[in-house]
Amino acid sequence: MELQLSTIVFLFLSTTVLLAATTTGQQTSDDIDTEFIRQSCESTRYPDTCFASLSNYSSAVQHDSGRLARIAIHVSLSNATHMANYVSNISRDAADKNNNITRESAAISDCSSLFEDAVDEIKKSRTEMKRLGLTGESVKFQLSNVQTWMSAALTNEDTCTDGFQKVDDGNMKADVCDRVAAVKRVTSNALALVNSYAR
Numbered sequence: 001m002e003l004q005l006s007t008i009v010f011l012f013l014s015t016t017v018l019l020a021a022t023t024t025g026q027q028t029s030d031d032i033d034t035e036f037i038r039q040s041c042e043s044t045r046y047p048d049t050c051f052a053s054l055s056n057y058s059s060a061v062q063h064d065s066g067r068l069a070r071i072a073i074h075v076s077l078s079n080a081t082h083m084a085n086y087v088s089n090i091s092r093d094a095a096d097k098n099n100n101i102t103r104e105s106a107a108i109s110d111c112s113s114l115f116e117d118a119v120d121e122i123k124k125s126r127t128e129m130k131r132l133g134l135t136g137e138s139v140k141f142q143l144s145n146v147q148t149w150m151s152a153a154l155t156n157e158d159t160c161t162d163g164f165q166k167v168d169d170g171n172m173k174a175d176v177c178d179r180v181a182a183v184k185r186v187t188s189n190a191l192a193l194v195n196s197y198a199r
């Protein structure tokens with residue numbers, strides 16, 4: 001009876017220790033995964049934005065800089081798509097309000113087309129990243145395509161901001177330019193992570 005009790009106590013204790021060890025093990029591997037993302041983000045221009053936007057994907061990234069680059073492009077695509085929809089909406093509203101063309105409404109309409117193009121370029125990049133090594137072309141060549149398209153997307157975003165230079169300061173200009181600046185950080189980081197992977 002005494003033996004049985006101590007066996008039960010032993011089993012209980014070892015189960016507890018095992019569970020604790022398993023939990024700690026998971027936390028540690030999660031920490032290592034996010035640490036990999038933190039370190040990779042150091043090579044980008046906006047490391048804080050990089051970590052904040054990608055750390056949730058640590059279990060999918062593992063320690064693979066190719067996967068990280070692919071996920072960064074995915075995040076950048078959804079970010080730019082949201083912005084394209086936003087600019088398209090305010091462009092439509094601006095066109096409804098004044099049927100004359102002001103510098104502001106012209107800048108917004110240009111920005112809307114530029115973001116549509118940026119979204120197309122990021123989409124092409126996403127597709128290329130999915131078929132790395134599967135097309136018969138060299139991975140190096142495919143990555144250089146992605147670098148070209150992501151740079152073009154970034155240039156389009158820059159050009160949107162440039163279009164507001166001659167627009168008088170106002171809420172609309174400030175709002176759009178702030179949002180574009182935030183999107184550019186995400187796009188720039190995705191490009192930097194592709195560059196690191198291509199190196």
Ligand SMILES: *[C@@H]1O[C@H](CO)[C@@H](O)[C@H](O)[C@H]1NC(C)=O
Pocket residue numbers: 052053054056
């Ligand atoms: C990351 O996950 C947390 C918890 O699920 C969520 O609150 C947060 O918005 C997510 N962040 C991003 C950038 O997706």
Ligand SMILES: *[C@@H]1O[C@H](CO)[C@@H](O)[C@H](O)[C@H]1NC(C)=O
Pocket residue numbers: 082083085086089
């Ligand atoms: C754009 O407008 C549509 C329809 O009014 C709305 O459903 C959508 O949420 C808007 N998108 C953005 C990003 O503001």
Ligand SMILES: *[C@@H]1O[C@H](CO)[C@@H](O)[C@H](O)[C@H]1NC(C)=O
Pocket residue numbers: 097098099100101102
């Ligand atoms: C254009 O529209 C704005 C806003 O409705 C108005 O203030 C302005 O007078 C208009 N300009 C011309 C040239 O019609």
Ligand SMILES: *[C@@H]1O[C@H](CO)[C@@H](O)[C@H](O)[C@H]1NC(C)=O
Pocket residue numbers: 053075079080082083179180182183186
């Ligand atoms: C994406 O873009 C918006 C601008 O519309 C920005 O405010 C937001 O924080 C960006 N970042 C991410 C990770 O979605």
